Amino acid sequence: MGLILNLTNNLGEQVVRLTMSKLRMNVKAAPIIGAALGALLISACVVGVGQAEDLPEGFAKGDLSPAPPAEMIEAGKRVYFTKCVWCHGVDGAGDGPGADRLWPRPRNFNQGTFKIRHTASGELPLFNYNEKNPDSGKNDLLDTVTHGLPGSAMPPWEGILTEEQRIQVLSFVTTQLVKDRKFTDKESESQTILQLGTIKPVEATEESIKKGAQLIVDKKCIECHGVEGRGDGNAFNLKDDWGFSIQPADWHKCWNFRGSRQDPYNVRNIFRTFSTGVNGTPMPSFADSTSVEDRWSIANFVNSLCERDAEGKPLSIDPLTDKPKINFVVPSAPVEGEISNDPENEMWKKQGRRYVAMGGQITHKPRNFVNRIDDIWVRSLYNDKDVVYLIQWDDRTKSVAEGKLPWAPTQVNVENFGVKEQAPKTGEEGSIAAAQNNYAVYNDGIAFQFPIKWQEIPAPFKPRYLFGDVKFNADILKWESDGSLRSFRGTGWDQDFEERDDFEEKVKLLKAEWKNGQWTVMISRPLKGDKDDYDEYTRFDIGKYIPMVFFAWDGHNGDAGRKMAVSAFYYTILQPPIPQEVYIYPAVIAVGVVLLEGWMLTRRANKKKGKVL
Amino acid sequence: MKALMSVVALIGVLGLLMLIGMIFGVIPSNTIRLVEGYMPMQVLSELAIFVAGFAGLSYLANSMGVAFPRFWQGVLFWVFIQTYLKFRIYPPIPFSVRAMYGTVSFVAVFMWVSANEEDWKKFRQPILNVLDANTGFHKALRTMYLILLPLLIGGFSFMTMKPSIDEPIELRTVHPAPPASTKVHGKTYTLQTSQNPYRVNLEGKYDQDYSNKLIVEQGMGRLMAPNANPWDDKAEGYLKYVREGGEIFFQNCHFCHGDNLNGRGLHAFAFNPIPANFTDPGTIAQLQETFIFWRVAKGGIGLPNEGFPWASVMPPWEQHLTTDEIWKVILFEYWHTGYYPRTWD
Structure with a gap:
């Protein structure tokens, strides 16, 4: 008690915060003592501490920043109309020409609603034109422009605009395009700032992560983000402040977190978002209801879910794309005997998985501008008869078309059946905005293709990535969520598939399961057809690079036909056992070096003795 | 010391x-x-x-x-x-x-x-x-x-x-030799003589000197020249076409080529070859406008073999855009990067 009194005498905010946190813990432990302390503190406030008693733990009151000077705003206008207007629109209403085909949509600045902040829920973000360094924790909007918003079309502007130019354009946006609120209005605005720089993080111990795992259940996080955090909870009923449907974050892809600031595995970013909420979305701030320690536990747990490599280390992120680095080789390891259909089996766990990046198919109509499947994880094993691919990917919804699809499985051109790309403007019927979460549901699906006669195609020639071409046909295996696994021959992007019935008995679906927002599909196919003749099917030769392309469909995104996700060319290779020469030749070389050494030493010795050789 | x-x-x-x-x-x-x-x-x-x-x-x-x-x-x-x-x-x-x-x-x-x-x-x-x-x-x-x-x-x-499973290295020609002419939407364009119909001065005449004065300034940021705002209500002629080209770009092209035309669009991370970076002095700054017209109209599938037509996801834009729209997009790309198209002489 004496301590608290002493501290409250000192009116520095920092100290009051400290007292507050102590106090809160006490309140939890013993309500009566808490009430007494509360009364004490309130009496202290009367002396002049301000509204400290309202502040959530970890926050401190801040001052509004000064208004930027007029010439800065004017300079910012020039930046805005060169770079930003194309998506954010002339009036900053998020309705530029780019907006119609973007999801998530560009920000509408007019309401002053900004997602990633250090300020309390509902408040304006931090913006101070004097604070020119990004990542200071004092300039949220500068950080957003500097690092972009991963997972959206907002790119990082670092290296493109100078810091000065970034501040200028923000001066313009905050004063001219934010229309309903004023960054400098002391009457209506306040800044309650998360003290992220001074709060000590709780280490991500097993205990803390375990606590976080329990807390996300208690705090009902899983209602939206799903039991395993793949964003599959309440994915279809969520709308933002403007009535556009949005989807909860997938915690397994931290590089897509809007607030990841190009540092996705940094737990502080998660702590910040959890503490301040995401304005304009159903994601609230949990600062009022959750202690700082619990917030760290939750952040640690969420961070622990993000995909990692086999050793549990963060994936290395490609600084050019802010996504995991890509290796274009999908190796297949040899195993003896049967290949297990259980992904948890030791043989599968031993085989490393590969990240395969997926983009929207935007080459031919109908183009897929809003791509919902942006990566898949692939593993492969082979034995003397078959090669098996285990493919796992996050999909918030299990989609199975009701009834029979109006087109045949071989049909590629399905535009006449309502699978169209979105042309209309936002607000009109058939626009992306109107169609989101509102599509006719088709089947989820996954497919991959190989060149049929790759042995005869000199590298680097390949059949075209999109279902091959007339000259070089593609061997396509396609699985759909209605349980079908079909084998096709592809002869071009606009050519319907040719079905190959005899092969279908030999390809096997070992597993197809959707669980908590993730598909696990395991497909087995023979290494070769019946005869050695490979006119029909790809023949797999050990140790050779065989080009491979992946395709994926999200039925709830209206994906069907060419409206899908597609990968670049990858290579699959059946890893050969190590041949004997690999052991012999290096030994021979080593012996050669020994001889050479002997020769050199003799020569040197002779030279010293004065002999001439 | x-x-x-x-x-x-x-x-x-x-x-x-x-x-x-x-x-x-x-x-x-x-x-x-x-x-x-x-x-x-x-x-x-x-x-x-x-x-x-x-x-x-x-x-x-x-x-x-x-x-x-x-x-x-x-x-x-x-x-x-x-x-x-x-x-x-x-x-x-x-x-x-x-x-x-x-x-x-x-x-x-x-x-x-x-x-x-x-x-x-x-x-x-x-x-x-x-x-x-x-x-x-x-x-x-x-x-x-x-x-x-x-x-x-x-x-x-x-x-x-030891047998390695590293990625095989395949070298691709980024700017293959163009054909002499190309047929788009039923009309044949001779690459040597065709001109961008929207690179015009206020009298409506082809005028590269005029447009060169209105492109963005070189240097960090590449900002628009003072008093050359395509979004100005009063903008007409070249600048108006630039805006229209930008609108097409931001509905079609930025998904790969990016908001700053640097090849870092939303879908770019998934693709290989990576989308062209127009701000790099080695791409459009080195090329004639008609070369770009051919590349845009015919897309990846229209490349000769040394350009890896099988791997490029660049759409043949004649399937999506009109000839006029293609010319306007090209106009915008040069405006936004602040480069002059190379000329034949």
């Missing part, structure tokens, strides 16, 4: 520790990020700091009487350059290019250690000492080398011979 040199040496040591820390993952590798746009200068100044740091270290060691043998200075510096190139530069430099840098830096180091007779003697003395093995220490050293060298070379050749 000494104080200055100690500071310089300290910086060198700190830099080295940081580099090693980043290589082994002790320090996050993005501690000092290489930023596109600043990168060449960043790399040069970093190397300069390192060299200064090493000079400082060597000076200090000398003045403290523990001179570092010239032989090891040379060897270690060469190793440092190789390490820096391999682990610091991003995107990674292919081995063949690193080998070239390695040779050049080897020659440079060799020239440095053999600049005069005295230096050269200093350099080769340690080698001769070990060869002759006159002292017990050198004898031990010689024995060690005699055993280690065959093992290392044998091990190295084992590693190279």
